[in-house]
Amino acid sequence: MIGTATAVLSSCPALAAARSAPALSRAHPLPIHSVRLLPSTWLDAIEANRAYLLRLEPDRLLHNFRVFAGLAPKGEVYGGWESDTIAGHTLGHYLTALSLMHAQTGDAACRQRVDYIVDELAACQAAHGDGYVAGFSRKRGDVVETGKALFPELVAGDIRSMGFDLNGCWVPFYNWHKLFAGLFDAQTWCGNARALPVAVALGGYIDRVFAALDEDQVQRVLDCEHGGINESFAELHARTGDPRWLALAERIRHRKVLDPLSVRQDSLPWIHANTQIPKIIGLARLHEVTGKPEHAVAPRFFWETVTRDYSYVIGGNADREYFTAPRTISKHITEETCESCNSYNMLKLTRHLYAWRPEARLFDYYERAHINHMLAHQDPATGMFAYMVPLMSGAAREWSKPFDHFWCCVGSGMETHAKHGESIWWAGDDGALLVNLYIPSVLDWRGKRARLRLETAYPFGDSIALTVEQPGDGRFPIALRIPGWCRGAALAINGKAEPLAVTDGYARIDRRWRAGDRIVLTLPMALRTEPTNDDPATIALLHGPVVLAADLGPADRPFDGPAPALVAADVLAGFAPVDAAAGRFRTQGIARPGDLAFAPFFQMRDRRTAVYFKAFDDAGWTREQAAYAAEQARLRDLAARSVDVINLGEMQPERDHQLTAKNSYAVTYRSRHGRDARTFGYFEFRAQVRPGPLRLQATYWGEERNKLFDILVDGTRIATQRLDGAVPGDFFDRAYAIPEALTRGKQSVLIRFQPANDTTRCGPVFGVRIIAP
Template identity: 50%
Template sequence: MSHVSRRGVTRRTLLAGASALVVAGRASAALPADRITKVAPVPMRDVTLKPSPFADAFAANRRYLLSLDPERLLHNFYVSAGLPAPRPVYAGWEAQGIAGHSLGHWLSACSLVVANTGDAAVAARLDHALAEMARIQAAHGDGYCGGTTVDRDGKTVDGKIVFEEVRRGDIRTGGFDLNGGWVPLYTWHKVHAGLLDAHRLAGNRRALPITLGLAGYLAGVLEPLSEAQMQQVLRAEHGGLNEAYADTYALTGDPRWLRMAEKIRHRAVLDPLTAGRDQLAGLHANTQIPKLIGLARLYELTETPQHAAAARFFHDRVVRHHSYVIGGNSEREHFGQPDQLSKRITEATCEACNSYNMLKLTRHLYAWQPCADWFDTYERIQLNHILAHQRPDTGQFVYFMPLAPGARRSYSTAEESFWCCVGSGMESHAKHADSIFWHDVAPAGALYVNLYIASRLDWRDRGLALDLDTRMPAEGEATLTIRRAPRAVQRIALRMPGWAAGATVALNGRPAAATMRDGYAVIERRWRAGDRLRVVLPMRLRAEPVADDPSLVAFAHGPLVLAADCGPASAAYDGMGPALAVDGPAVAALRADDAADVHRFTARGALGEPLTLSPFYAQYDRRTAVYFPTFTTAAWVMAKPGYLRAQAERQALARRTVDVAYLGEMQPERDHLFTASKPETVQLHGRSARKLRAGETITLTLRRRPGAAVLRVVYWGDQVKDRALTIRVDGTPVATERREGPAQEGFVAIDYPLRAAGEQGKSAAVVQFAGETGEIDLYEVRMMSAVEAESPSLT
């Protein structure tokens, strides 16, 4: 084998009109030729996933998409238009002012499924939703079609009032609201983008007229605004509105939409990036990424070089200076200082929406410059974050991907969550076939194999068909078998990943005559049915240190990030996370486990405990440790006493704990007979919670031991002040929680002593929380055996 090194309805009807994501929609002769895009993905209709973790994720996601009722997602839309709502609204975010964002992602996800597989059931469900949206829009009569609501004087009113106020120049925002509405422009973008995808990808003829009505209504609101007024509007999170208008221009050639796309430029963020300045620290991460995707799209349509400069600079800064080892970014949804991650490895790292959007941005940049490095980034995020964030059995999603030692994943519920990351998750797992194969836009160009995902290609436009068989990421080998080929010479370019030093390529069992170009092994020949290309990508173990603390390392094997198994997610974790004492390189602490798969390693922790490391993404129901403090054996002698003290405190808590319920999570709530007068799940500060308002109740049952006990409740610190709730245990009032003094920072655990119950023979306690004033989020309720009185402590 040659050694290559790496350098720096019918299906056809349903798919009519569907096209690739990056270059979709060049429908109007009014547009100039796209001279920017050098490569494009092979249309999804030509790619079929074979059995793999990606196919499992796609199938689970399809089941979830079909389980959702579009009439429930449209509930607020009907009400806004004065039409009877045939079905009740969903709970969670859908029951709040942000209703509609899920619908937009659902439209896009369904369109992706139809574009990929021609799925008749999904296409029919999509068509019904669009028919209802057309009816709703017609009832408004002005192009409006939205589900935003807003609270005014204690009443929930139609959010259309926000847009009409803005039209008049009445603009108020605190960053995540616009005139009191929760991110109405963000939600509007999701719907606009979903309609565009229904037109471009699913080929549904209902979608474009709705899109143009929607675009026209909002443009009518924003066009009269002065530059200063527009910048005030853009302080509110507005998603990728600039991208949506740019794509609408690309479809129609109407310059009105291009003017709108360029008007939606948030200068406070985009001007510094255009100038090459990283001022991201403190900014809400996912608010910013779509703005850069929009600039990238505008660059493709206008060739304005500043747009490209900003997009490239932003991508480089986020990937190289603001991202964790799994490819995700942000802590508690915000960027920190560049290259300062060691103190930001918490339970609130890596919001999934951020990675969804970074993958979109990466595709644009790759389309302009087809170098394999872009897909090294793409692969890292897709394998280690996106695959990790969806349970392949239920199809439910994780908001934050916690990287703190001993952390576990908190999954959405089917009908009570609808977080932003549920919406983007629907899309992420509908598009696993969209970036495997790319091609040169120029005629007779190369076919690029960018992702080694088991699949079948039937490339109709070029007459090439092949099978890509691989067990990636489980092993570093792949075989391409030609089934059909054109008579002309065809180039196939195989990505040689940066992690695969010493990769080899063979053609029909012999070393391939490959030319290396931009990180690809390029083989040019007249292909024949039965030709086989075999790629071997050696997987080696490596340590990746944190920039601001090189003694804190993560491990990867080939493309996969490894994590230590810290026990089942259902069990409490009483450790600090494993440390390693090793003289020499950190990888010397790990040993391959020959009895298991190639990605399984063992190690001995600094305290002598056995450790097993395996791919992080697949540890769906385990607590994990991704980053490891490392010491030389001499340094460990000095550090050990402090480490042991902190470990002992955690272990003491574990011994005292009888039972614990994590609120806002499906299985823990079921296990504790959870009921609520108004069940609203929230995901804030890196954890799930239940919101309790005045007049509402939450009840659950926890185990207890005989004798006195302590009930520990975890709140968010600034919510305890000036708000009140009453706690009852077995019907007896225990406390009315109302704290005076300054608000506390972070999570706060407050203990409530309970009387001895052993003589009554009770093994369980019914705990009820009743809201008195304001609203409080309840994160965790823990039943513990009693010790001497303790003061409230930060967790």
């Protein structure tokens, strides 16, 4: 997806001819409290998020913490996930977001909230008396109780791990990872003295749990999503120097996933994507605190593999939260792409790798995901967040509600949009100032006693102006990243054109600076196409670093047309600028079924969009139309033979067929509605029948895996269906004969779908038909 530094240099003649400077070996980000953002899209995001953070009530997020500590709550619990067994995870995110917001803006109210929350956590911990503090709960049947009840069970060897549920609690160690991170950030950015003791005491409680487990039991616990709890203990060791925490961090290693990655084997297909990224970040932190090179292998390999084989044009990854088969992006452009937490964590991982070896290509990826996914995942008009950022034609983003959702991507969104200044400015180990993101800002570089101002309309303008307001020590190199998409970059200092010294994708300037010195970097932007990693005929459009999308209408109106296509021998020749500086273009005669207006994808928050397009020449388009006509003829024949059609997952059709269900959910995937049944659940409905031989036809998605379920007609099992990924990349139908004895003399029958045993799931089933042969 992103070219290497060598490719960047060779494609830009002005840079290829320049002399090279020695490569840097290490770098570190300049602290966020030394950066102030200037008016821009990023500052708008910060301010929208700050308003939301200050609307939230800490006492409501602390509700469960106090109740489970035996203290009277001071506020009602929030809804959504905060009313489920994952309750409390938001508080950790919120602590981090408040701490970062204070550092980024100087907001005193945010720091006051941080101090209040830490005091409350300390009080809850003291009430427990053993270091425990948490807000999560657990379920035993219909009983909801404190999550603390599960840990004596773990210690006793009773470990029931089901991926996201551990002994009836939704991801407790993931939850604690967020809380640890919030406490660490409270210490780092707000100077809170009580945060680290709370973390140490909680660490002691968790250490005692793991001390009672053998290696097999540890791995069974880790089979449940646990976030980056290994990172938490690596960081606790870094802050305290206590080897106890380092030993625990290294013990919390999910071998099933991390061992293959550590020998450069791709273990990612068909596993939950965001469950893995924090574990990798934990290894990266372990590498930093121990210096052990083996801890660095998996993070590097994982980053390369995900960005090359699993990432979409906006920098996000995963479909329905899972990695698919590698290099199959064109087959997974759906309304369930790009969970926002994934990119939040991939950007964290990128920062670790960059600190080890500063390479511009790492920030080519970072910039791509930061602009096109992270900005897309917040609505600055409301401060709300999108869980998924869908790329399927006709899809629209679904926004959170302020007090009723609290998804994981709400929590990571609070953090993301509190820290847009954290990765603009870096310092190299040779004293160089590296500029990686072109976000308008002012840097107070205290280590050099220098002050610099970055002004630009980027990514909507190609001119970047960097002014040295205070030169401080005077002489230091400045290295400006040349993006991988750049062709023909130019540099001027104080109005005079200058040659570029380049290494690893940076224009490097080494001189003695004076107050008022002004660098102007020009990065010409052009419209270009980018194919998916598996199909050169499936393309996206970009202008400079910005992904463009076609406008398919307002989000509050349904889109039921065909996915648009582009038909031309030269696609780019069929685009005309409307306002190129704003990333706005329009097709001229090449779009089917009609011409389209294009704009930056991240800005189209209240629109239905198309991001990827099938590109055809005239002959290919003729073949496509013939295939479409043949499919319509097949569907007409099927409709003629259908006795009844049950559109699962749709309210009125399910009511019409008297559907009842337990532990079953309506789903939507690739614009098709369906329904599943989970462990111990089922769904059933009445279907019309008629005399004579009949078949029950059900539709499934071909890449469903590990599903085994029974189909019953009036209580008699007529089939057991296993879904094991046998039909990749498409929906498929399965027809089951209905014995005539089950329909004789009847006008309707009761159809039931249920898991075949207590460990599996059913479906999803994307519609059922009763058909005649």
